[in-house]
Amino acid sequence: MKNKIALLITAVCLCFLNFRFSEDYSEFGVTHEDVEEKFWSTLQNKSVYAPYLSSSAKAACRSISPDHQAAAVQKAGNLIKLYYGSQDFKKRYNNWLAKSFPQEEVEISEERKAEIRENKIRDIKSLNAKDMEPIVDIQIQAGESITGMESMLTSLPPDQRAEFKKQIEDSKRTVAFFKKVKPLLKSDFEAFKKQYAAFLAQDEIAQAEQQLIRSNKNNAEEFDQWKSPEKVLAARLTEFLEKSKGVDFAAKTKEVNNRKKFVDAAYEGQNDVWKFCYRIGPAPTNAARAFAQQWLTELKQAD
Structure with a gap:
């Protein structure tokens, strides 16, 4: 049983899973939850990596006949495919x-x-004209230095x-505002504070809205990369096949x-995979590569 568990660990790892085996699942020694969670985390990673296995587990795998190793990889792969094709997976994704x-x-x-x-009005309440000048x-000066670079556009x-261009336009508005309110430092400091608070508030509001626009743009780009689980899975399979090819055993x-x-x-x-x-060894590696290639072919045919 110990050898069987070690073999299955390796088999499933080669199918990009790295979950712990238990005695709960009679045939594979794993729970359905293990399979689902580890397959899920694999898709979330942006690269295929080699899992850690103890030397005893590796040795146990090598002691099992190649025919049994290949069969274990196939069974583990089929278990993964079953979850991938389920409605639970699609809903979760x-x-x-x-x-x-x-x-x-x-x-x-x-x-x-x-x-x-209100926050800006409170923040500047204790300001004085001498410190503000x-x-x-x-x-x-800072705004004029930026607007002076407009010819470089x-x-x-x-x-x-x-x-x-946006930075230049913002700098022009900043310069115009402070030139307009500067005389108020001596003639009507309360009016200066009121306009200054409004300026700071509007600047923060504009920055917050720009941040939301950038966030939406980034999310749209990320969504486009991740929207198709078929393409994500195909990318992981392709990467595995590329990283595991040409192994000189x-x-x-x-x-x-x-x-x-x-x-x-x-x-x-060479890479860690x-x-x-x-x-x-060759038996589980070749079985995993064959399984990955077959699945990749199926995904391309269904596209």
Whole structure:
């Protein structure tokens, strides 16, 4: 039984799962929940990785006949496919998409705007004209330095022009505002504070709305990448096949500082999946690759 469990761990890992085996499921030694959760987490990862297995588990797998290893991979793969094709998986995936990449209302509510304005009025209540005068001058100077670069706009790459143009327009408004209110520092500081608070509030509101716009744009792009579980799965299968191809199971190793290293430096530079497949041997590796290739073919045919 111990050897069977170790074999199945390896088999399922080669199918991109890395779950713990228990005695709950008579044939596989796993629960349905284990399969579902680990397959789910595999799809969420943006890359295929090699799982950790103890040396005893690897040794136990090698001691089992190749025919049994290949059969275990096939059975584990079929269990995964069964969940992938279920309505539970489809519902879960669609719910995850909706929660992960929402499209939010980009206009700040009137209630929130009022709250921001009240906060700004409270924040500047203790300001005095003497302290504000150098701040106003700095704002004007900084804004003018940015607007002075407007001639550089045409020399920028097209994808950077819109953002830089917006910065210039914002700087122009900032300069115009502070030049307008600067005389109030001496003539009517209360009026200055009122207008300054309104300016800060409007700036925060505008930034919040711009952030929502950017967030919606990013979510839309992410949603487009993840909206098709078939394409996501196909990408994982393709990556596994690419990383696990051409494994030289006869490659020589040597001891270096109590660790096994490949004699061939090119092999030592291989990815972790390739090395993992080398360690567990040809039978489960070839079975997993055949299963992955067949599933990938089915996905492409159904597209």
